[in-house]
Amino acid sequence: MKSLLILAGALLTLGQSAPAFAAKTFVYCSEASPSSFNPQLATDGPSFNASAYPIYNRLVEFERGGTKIVPGLAEKWDISKDGKTFTFNLRKNVQFHTTASFKPTRPFNADDVLFSFNRMMKKDHPFNKVSGGTYEYFESMDMAKLIKSIDKVDDSTVRFTLNEPNAPFLANMAMAFASILSAEYGDQMMKAKTPEKMDIDPVGTGPFLFKSYRKDSEIRFEANPNYFEGKSNLDRLVFAITKDPTVRIQKLKRGECNFVAEPPPADLKALKSDAKISVVEQDGLNVGYMAFNVEKAPFDKVDVRRAVNHALNRAAYLDAIYLGNASIAKNAIPPSMWSYNEKVEDYKYDPAKAKELLAKAGFPNGFEASLYFIPVSRPYNPNGKKMAEMMQADLAKVGIKVNLTTYEWATYLQKARAGEHQMILVGWTGDNGDPDNFLNILLSCDAAKNGSNYARWCDKNYEKIIDQAKTITDQKKRTALYQEAQKVFKSEAPWVTLAHAKVFRAMDKKVEGFKMSPFGSDQFYGVDLK
Numbered sequence: 001m002k003s004l005l006i007l008a009g010a011l012l013t014l015g016q017s018a019p020a021f022a023a024k025t026f027v028y029c030s031e032a033s034p035s036s037f038n039p040q041l042a043t044d045g046p047s048f049n050a051s052a053y054p055i056y057n058r059l060v061e062f063e064r065g066g067t068k069i070v071p072g073l074a075e076k077w078d079i080s081k082d083g084k085t086f087t088f089n090l091r092k093n094v095q096f097h098t099t100a101s102f103k104p105t106r107p108f109n110a111d112d113v114l115f116s117f118n119r120m121m122k123k124d125h126p127f128n129k130v131s132g133g134t135y136e137y138f139e140s141m142d143m144a145k146l147i148k149s150i151d152k153v154d155d156s157t158v159r160f161t162l163n164e165p166n167a168p169f170l171a172n173m174a175m176a177f178a179s180i181l182s183a184e185y186g187d188q189m190m191k192a193k194t195p196e197k198m199d200i201d202p203v204g205t206g207p208f209l210f211k212s213y214r215k216d217s218e219i220r221f222e223a224n225p226n227y228f229e230g231k232s233n234l235d236r237l238v239f240a241i242t243k244d245p246t247v248r249i250q251k252l253k254r255g256e257c258n259f260v261a262e263p264p265p266a267d268l269k270a271l272k273s274d275a276k277i278s279v280v281e282q283d284g285l286n287v288g289y290m291a292f293n294v295e296k297a298p299f300d301k302v303d304v305r306r307a308v309n310h311a312l313n314r315a316a317y318l319d320a321i322y323l324g325n326a327s328i329a330k331n332a333i334p335p336s337m338w339s340y341n342e343k344v345e346d347y348k349y350d351p352a353k354a355k356e357l358l359a360k361a362g363f364p365n366g367f368e369a370s371l372y373f374i375p376v377s378r379p380y381n382p383n384g385k386k387m388a389e390m391m392q393a394d395l396a397k398v399g400i401k402v403n404l405t406t407y408e409w410a411t412y413l414q415k416a417r418a419g420e421h422q423m424i425l426v427g428w429t430g431d432n433g434d435p436d437n438f439l440n441i442l443l444s445c446d447a448a449k450n451g452s453n454y455a456r457w458c459d460k461n462y463e464k465i466i467d468q469a470k471t472i473t474d475q476k477k478r479t480a481l482y483q484e485a486q487k488v489f490k491s492e493a494p495w496v497t498l499a500h501a502k503v504f505r506a507m508d509k510k511v512e513g514f515k516m517s518p519f520g521s522d523q524f525y526g527v528d529l530k
Contacts, residue, residue, distance in 0.1 A: 024235035026511075026524060029248040029257035032376040033216050033241050035410040036131070038199035039176040040120055043136050043452055044413060045378070045429065045520055049261075050239060052176035053523040054221050055097075056204035059088050059113065059158075060174045064526055065515025067433040069174055073108060073205065074158075083165035083473060084148075086173075088113075090156045095226045096182045097209045101201050104184055108205055110152040115183035117150050126190055131199040134417065137177035139450035140441045167473050171432035176521075180205065207232045207525040216241055233513075233528035245377050252277065252506060258529065259507040259514070261522060262377040265323040271506050278511070283336055284503040285430035285518050287329050287438070288380035290371070290391070290496040291454040296422050298367055305493040307357035308423075309347035311398045312496055317390055321383050322501055329497035331486050333438045337430070338475065339482035344490050346497075354398045366399020372416070372424040375406045379503045379520050380427030387498075388425060417451035426454055427498075429520035435482045440466050443489065457494035 032046040039052035061072040074088035094108040119127040120135040121144045138144070146169070148161045162169065172178065185203045189195050202210050205228070208221035219239040223232040240257055242248045245264040249271070251257045263271060263279070272279050292299035292308070299305055314328050330346035333339070358366060371391065374384030381387060385406070392402040402423075407415060416424055431437050440447070445463050447453035462485055469481040489495075503520060510530040517523060 024233070024529060025238060026234045026236070026259070026527065026529060027238045027240055027257040028522065028524065029242045029251050029260045030239045030522075031241075031245070031248070031261045031378075032243060032409045034219070035413055036199055037202040037210065037213075038131065038181070039179045040116070040135050040138070040181075041131055041199060042176070044409070046376075046409070048176040049522045050219055051202060052179050053206070053521060053525070054208035054237060055202050055206045055210055056179035056181070057206050058174055058176075058178045058180060059090075060170060062174050062432070062517075062519070064523065065517060067518055069170060072174070073113075073180055077170075079170070084162045086160040086162075086169065087153070088158045088160070090158065091228060092156060094205050094228045096185065096205055097203045097224060099201070099203055099209060101197065102182070102185045102188060102203050104182065106184065108180070108182075109155040110158045111155075111183045112180050113158045114150055114152055115186055116179070116181045117147075119181070119186075120144075120177075121147060121150075127186060127195060127198075130195045134451065135177070136417065136451045137175065137441065140444065140447035140452045141172065141436075142444070142446045143172075164471050165473065166470055167478065168432065168434040168436045168470065171434055172437075175431045208237050216243075227525075229525075232525055234524065237524055243376060245382070249506070252508065255508065258511055259505065259522070259524075261505065262379060262382060263504050263506045264377070265321070265325050265382055265504075268323075268325070268504060276509055277506055278509050279504060279506050280514070280516055281502055281504045282516050282518070283334075284379050284501050284520065285334055285336065285433070286380040286427060286503070286520060287332060287334060287500055288326075288378075288425075288427040288498040289329065289332075290498060291421075291424050291426060292494060292496075293419055293422050293424070293454070293456055294494055295419060295456045298361065298363060298369075299422060301361045302492060303357045303361040304363065306347065307354040307361065307398070308395065308400070309354075309493055309496050310350045310357065311354035311400070312391055312394050313349045314496075314498055315349065317387055318499060320390065321381075321387055322499060325504070326499040326501040329500050330490070331497065332443065332489055332495065333435050333482075333486070334430075334500045337433070337435055337438075339435045339479040341483040341486040343483075344486050346490075347493075351394075351398050358398060358400075363399070366401065368401040368403070369422045370403045370405055372412065372421045373404055373406050374425045374427075375412055376409050378427055379429055380499065380501050381425060382501075384425050416454050419454075419456050421454070424454055431519055433518065435478075436466070436470055439482060439485055439489075440470065443494065455494035457492070459488060459492055462488045462492070 034047040034050040036042045037051045059074040078087045096104040120138040151159045211220040221237040373388035445458035448456045465485040512528045
C-alpha cells in the first residue's frame with residue numbers, strides 16, 4: 001500500500017513538473033516577467049500578455065487577430081452626433097472571478113466601470129496612489145482633460161461625456177489600460193488595509209483565473225468556467241518565463257513548451273524546416289528607437305542629436321541583429337500605418353557630417369555619455385546588448401565615448417519613466433491602429449511629464465498639430481496634420497529611429513487556432529491543442 005502511495009505521489013509530481021504533456025495544459029515560453037498584474041499600471045507587452053488578455057476584459061475589444069472593434073463588456077454603444085458622448089450598454093450576468101482572496105456577491109455592473117476609470121482619473125480616489133499611482137497610458141493621452149464626466153445611468157448603462165470630439169477614443173477604450181477591475185474586490189482589499197493586493201493578486205472577468213506567480217519563473221492560470229464567451233479549450237495556461245531566447249527554442253524543441261515568444265532571427269530557418277514546429281510571421285506595427293533625454297546635456301542641443309543620427313550605421317544593425325527581417329525606420333510610425341509621410345528625408349550615415357555638427361554644437365573633441373540597452377528580446381529589438389555595442393563602436397569613431405548600462409526589465413522601465421538615462425534603447429508596438437497611439441503617447445508634452453515620452457521632448461509646434469488632429473474625424477485632414485508632425489519630429493530629432501521589424505512566433509504543430517495580433521500581443525483564448 002505504501003509503495004502504491006509513493007508511486008501515486010511520484011506520478012503527481014511528474015505531472016506538475018512537466019505540464020507540457022498534460023492534455024489541455026498550454027505552456028507559453030515568455031520572454032520576461034510582468035512589471036504588474038494591473039494593466040492600468042503597465043506599458044509593456046509581457047505585462048499585458050500576463051494580465052490584460054487572460055484575466056481582464058474591456059468595454060470594447062479588438063477582434064481576435066484584427067483591428068475591428070467588437071463588443072466586450074459592453075454589448076452595444078451609441079455615439080452622439082457631436083462626437084462627445086459615448087453611451088455603453090453593459091452585458092448582464094457577467095461574473096468576476098472567484099479566487100482564494102475574493103468571492104463576488106454580485107455580477108459586473110456600471111459601478112465597476114466607474115471604479116476602474118475614476119481610479120486613474122481622480123487624484124482623490126482612494127486607489128489613485130496605490131501601487132505607485134502611475135497610469136502612463138491614461139496620463140500620456142491626457143484622458144483626465146478629455147473626459148468631462150463618467151456617469152452611471154443605471155446598473156447596465158454608463159455614459160462617457162468628453163470635453164471635445166476625439167477621433168481615437170473608441171479604439172483607445174479597447175486598449176489594455178482600459179481593462180475593467182472589480183469595485184467590490186477593491187472595497188474588500190481597502191477595508192483589509194491591503195489595497196495593493198488588487199494589483200498583485202488580480203481578479204477580472206476574463207477567460208482565465210490567476211492562480212500563482214513565481215517571479216522570473218512561472219505564472220499559472222486556470223480556465224474560467226463561467227466566462228461569458230464560453231470556457232476556454234485550455235484547462236490550464238502556464239507562462240514559463242524564459243529570458244534567454246536560445247533556451248526558449250530548446251524548450252520548444254524538447255516539448256517543454258507549446259509556444260515561444262520572440263524566436264531569435266538566427267534560428268528561424270531551422271525552425272521553419274522542423275516538421276514538428278510551425279512559424280508564423282507578419283509585418284509588425286512597431287518601431288525600435290533610441291531616445292535622447294533632451295533635458296540632459298548635451299542632448300538638449302539639436303545639433304548633437306542630429307550628429308548622433310548621422311554617426312550611426314543603422315543598415316549594419318539590421319543585417320547583424322534582424323538578419324534582414326526588418327526595415328530601417330525613418331518616421332516614428334511604421335510604413336503600414338495611414339498618414340505615414342514617405343517624403344520625410346532621413347538622416348544618412350555620414351560620420352564626417354556628424355563630426356561637423358558636433359563641432360558646431362561646441363564639442364569638437366566629442367564627449368562622454370551613457371546608453372541604457374534593453375535587457376530582454378522585444379519584437380522591435382531582438383538583441384539590445386548587441387545593438388548597443390555596435391552603436392558604442394560607431395559613436396567612438398566620432399569622438400563620443402559611450403558607457404553601456406542595463407537593468408532587470410521592470411527596473412529598466414521604472415528608470416526610463418523617471419528620466420534617469422541620457423540615451424536609451426526602447427521601442428513601441430501599436431495598440432489600436434491609430435497614428436495618435438504613436439505620435440501622441442510617445443512624443444506629446446503630457447507624455448514627457450508622465451513617462452512614456454522617454455525623450456522628455458516637448459515641442460509646442462508639434463503639440464499644436466497633434467492636438468488638432470485628435471479632434472477631427474476626417475481622415476484626410478488628420479493625415480495632412482500627422483504628416484506635418486512627422487516633419488517636425490524628424491527635424492528636431494528627439495530619437496534615432498532604428499527599425500520596423502517583422503514579428504515571428506514559433507509553436508508546436510499541436511497548437512490550433514492561434515491568431516497573431518497586429519498589436520503584438522499573445523492571446524490564448526480561442527487556442528486549442530490537438
